[in-house]
Amino acid sequence: MNQYVGKKTLRSFGRVNWLGLWTLTSREVRRFLKVWQQTIFGPIVTSLLFLFVFSVAIGKTRPEIGGLPFVNFLAPGLIMMVVLQNSFANTSSSIVSAKVQGVIIDILMPPLNSIEVTTGYALGGITRGILLAIIGFFIIAQFTNFTIHNIFTTFFFVVMGSLMMALIGIAGGLWAEKFDHMGTITNFIITPMTFLSGTFYSIKDLPDAVYQYAKFNPFFHAIDGFRYGITGYADSNVFFGGLFLFILNIILYGICYSMISRGYKVKS
Numbered sequence: 001m002n003q004y005v006g007k008k009t010l011r012s013f014g015r016v017n018w019l020g021l022w023t024l025t026s027r028e029v030r031r032f033l034k035v036w037q038q039t040i041f042g043p044i045v046t047s048l049l050f051l052f053v054f055s056v057a058i059g060k061t062r063p064e065i066g067g068l069p070f071v072n073f074l075a076p077g078l079i080m081m082v083v084l085q086n087s088f089a090n091t092s093s094s095i096v097s098a099k100v101q102g103v104i105i106d107i108l109m110p111p112l113n114s115i116e117v118t119t120g121y122a123l124g125g126i127t128r129g130i131l132l133a134i135i136g137f138f139i140i141a142q143f144t145n146f147t148i149h150n151i152f153t154t155f156f157f158v159v160m161g162s163l164m165m166a167l168i169g170i171a172g173g174l175w176a177e178k179f180d181h182m183g184t185i186t187n188f189i190i191t192p193m194t195f196l197s198g199t200f201y202s203i204k205d206l207p208d209a210v211y212q213y214a215k216f217n218p219f220f221h222a223i224d225g226f227r228y229g230i231t232g233y234a235d236s237n238v239f240f241g242g243l244f245l246f247i248l249n250i251i252l253y254g255i256c257y258s259m260i261s262r263g264y265k266v267k268s
Helices: 018-033 036-059 070-101 114-140 151-175 179-195 208-214 218-231 238-261
Strands: 002-005 008-011
Touching: 018 036, 018 070, 018 114, 036 070, 036 114, 070 114, 070 151, 070 179, 070 218, 114 151, 114 238, 151 179, 151 218, 151 238, 218 238
Parallel strands: none
Antiparallel strands: 002 008
């Protein structure tokens, strides 16, 4: 509840509106859980199909990568690919839907500041990413022979990757005016960067000129770090990758905070 004094608004619940933050986060979580067949089951089935097709098509002929059977190398990348794509979809679809349906006012009117709105949306995307990672791991583990090498590294990169894509989804959702705009971002930015991030191959196999650029692909570092956490194998320095994602997330959070505080494309 707000108390109005002249033109100023005093937030009577303290520095942080914990109830409001929890409400926004839980709304975002319930929103994707309500259609779990599409948001959870669908992506897992897609990753299993990729695993099956690649293991049958080239799994037996593909040489080991870093001492790992190709299927064991591929599986963590598929899990993380699903995590990244769906963390982005969670925040972007929520914001664009609210704008298209004309209910974005439900976020602008409540006593939530820009930090709380940004954090609430981001936590919803992170939750979906973590849930997909857990379910994907236990299901795909039934078809492969691997265990978790380092659970802390695995969790860190799931959170960092999910946060990165959730924040990109917030920025993209605020920029987009209709679903066609989000389709453009997904088809020409998200999907290509995901597929060119070492999911299906080691980036060390790329030509040297391309390899130098690939090392700065944040999608690659999220997948590479997660793969290391599962298998113990990485194509690059995992510490550098984790630091890279951490700094990038700080920058992305600042961008999203700035866009929301200015009411970018949501205030007339």
